[in-house]
Amino acid sequence: MRYILITILAFLLMGASLEDARKANEAYNNGNYEEAITLYKKAIDEDPENAKLYYNLASAQAKAGNSQEAVRTFEQFKNMTDDEERRAMANYDIGNILAEQKQWDKAVEYYKKSLRYLSDDEDAKHNYELALKQQQQNQNQDQQQNQQNKNNQQQQDQNQQQKKNQQNQENNSQQNQDKQGQQGEQEQNQDQQPQQRQSQMTQAEAEQILKALEQKEKELMKEFKKQKVESTDNKNEKDW
Template sequence: MKTLFYILIGFLFVASGDGREANKAYNEGNYVLADSLFRLALEEDPENSKLYFNLGNALAKQGKVEDAIEAYLNSQEYAESAEDKALAQYNIGTILAKNEDWKPAAHHFRNSLKLNPGDHEAKHNYELAAIKASEEENEQNQDQQNQDQEKEPPTEYAKAMKKRAEQLVAEQRYQEAFNLMESAAANDKTVQPNYNDFMERIKTVSTIDN
């Protein structure tokens, strides 16, 4: 059976001094230093999608999944090209697949493909993550008859989506926040039970706004 590509898309070139130093630290495997330097560079250039993307890689290498997802989402928001937006979605899929969070991983690989349909690695990973997600769902369905009642804690993915939605709410982008949480709930079963009140609240506000 084919296997997934678990390699993160490498860092993107940045011209600024701190950015170059951060790239150097990343190449040398000093991810903690790279993390700090990317953040310093972002203080001077807070809408630089490449810096956010590279920060996401440094965080992912440290195992900081929630923070890495947040950085990639920021990278996508500020990216100008569909290809760069696709890279952010691809790397989110990759770190989720590494954690065996198959359904959200498949979702983000699919998002990457929508933005860059010619990416064969994204297609390969999407197909395999979707198979794994389907197998996992079948197992869960079999086990679920004498189970549940107990609420599972939110996954790293669920927490990252909530954090991102809170940022959108702070910017009064309620409809976007609700859409994000609704999409996350469709891909991660811990979202709705843990954040239902939050979702209902922003849904109400977005309805009023509209």
């Protein structure tokens, strides 16, 4: 990636003779970007219609790492000039700022804007192609990540469904066991009830039989006593 910011000296001093602007250029060239920013802003206060000062201010802001401020100032510069080449330069510089931040979608758009004004700009072409490639790679990665997330979610859903099915089977099995246990108890109770009734009936019959035997015994004793009396009477008659 060719992150090349357009030089400020080429077109600022051609039309501007402000002392603050010259000092700002010197500070910029010496790498004193914060000082350059201060001096450019002071020069703009003195000459607010000088579009070149805004371009150089944006360049200094970009060098100082103030990316968002630099993009806003470059946009302001674009609105102040009808020069297509200078607009192309500003779009190219904004594209570089966005590319450094890996904002590939936006960087691609600004490189395209730059090429609309300067179609033969080799640096813009090169950076556009690289940014486009990075954009496509990011899109592929996003798609893969989305697919992976989808697969993971489906797997989680399947695991939850399997767990739910297993839980249902265990519950049904337990219910069946409980039901079978209840049926077994009922059958056991049913088996015991006739036996109890049978046992009770046998006891009643035994009592009846016992009573009958007692009654029979009484009758026999009564008959025996009667016969004994008669026999005694007969003996007495013979003795007479």
